[in-house]
Amino acid sequence: MKRALVTGGSGAIGSAICRQLAAEGIHVIVHAHSNPAAADELVKELIASGHSAQSSSFDVTDAVATSHALEELLKDGAIQIVVNNAGTHDDALMVGMESEQWMRVIDISLNGFFHVTQPLLLAMMATRWGRIVNMSSIAGIMGNRGQANYAAAKAGLHGATKSLALELASRGITVNAVAPGIIASPMTQDVFLQTAIDQIVPMKRAGQPHEVASLVKFLVSDDAAYISGQIISINGAMA
Template sequence: MLNGEVALVTGASRGIGKAIALKLAGLGADIALVYAGNTEKAEETASQIRALGVRAEAFKCDVSDFGAVKTTVDEIKAKLGTVDILVNNAGITKDGLIMNMKEEAFDGVIDINLKGAFNMIRHCSPIFIRKRSGKIVNISSVAGLMGNPGQANYAASKAGLIGLTKSVARELASRGVCCNAIAPGFIQTDMTENIASDNPLMANIPLGRMGLPEEIAELAAFLVQDGANYITGEVIRIDGGLAM
């Protein structure tokens, strides 16, 4: 259980982030929901979390902005007291073949998916270090393990998250902080809504279906509880066997 702990979840207004926020709230954690733009969705999620009997506050923040992230983390500390758990889930796609990809499409994805995670870890790690405890979960992707045509920017950002995870795990282990990554495959979210059930990519999934956000949330919940105190620097696939 996570009673009394505070979890900061980025990209928490919908999809995987929302599922993780709801799962951690169900285990007793207070939730700081960080979102990019859709205030209505964020407040709707916050209301659902409060209905579970815990505190929830929504914070609008561009995670790619180093200064904005610092301000947001300070606001979270002021409102909720601390941060015990950080889940870096915020992510975007701007797909295109490498020969046609514009520089801003590459930079934009790297800035949100990879630099955003760095910014959050950078500003939350002093809290963890002072407390000599903390859990960090970075949401990577099987694209970062195996690549994906048309997603050079996305795959690079998610591969970068894996390197970031392992480096942070080594740096913070002596302070009692665990840092791990989850690498989802095709999950039923807004980001994958255009992948039809008859898409040839589906034939490469041994379990024969897309995953659910709630399945990612279950793994994230395990990694932030005491039962995972001896797990750090790991990248755990949850992809129906796609990248095995």
């Protein structure tokens, strides 16, 4: 049974990804940091549905803590699927942005990607099969007012995705990024009213978490073995 680690797995998109991967017969490790109880509840739900899952809690910005947590997980074998979904945003125009806002967003989205992915590579490479999916955003492609920190983190993730894809191509490991647009979630429902969505999104609706999860599910499948180094948008024709 293949094993998948989904960071930020208890959120709206993360939990949708965990559910779809588990339904494919993959053992899912649901990661959380700020809300480990939500990860535990999702694991209970998955197991009750006959799937295989466990939870893991660590701070992806803490290299040492992350390394220790991953060492424990690797005792059960290689983790061949990694979905780097942990992230945050702390918006402000750059003229008024505090250094802490800049550092924290980049630390979680970009440094967190390195802290999680790098320790898993050797074991993954030994199996000669792997899938790494980095969750990005349309902001990393187009930029967004008030999100210079978030856009910088995601754009950096794009460069890392393409570079790592080249490094791992001969080992049967693909590396891609998924860049959602406006996706329905508790975090966005009060930010994007329907009137705003009608103006911004050609399809006149927000995307659904399960639609993003379906794309991730395809990218980690055997059918996507020749897709690597790509930044794939899912945004209702926004760009």
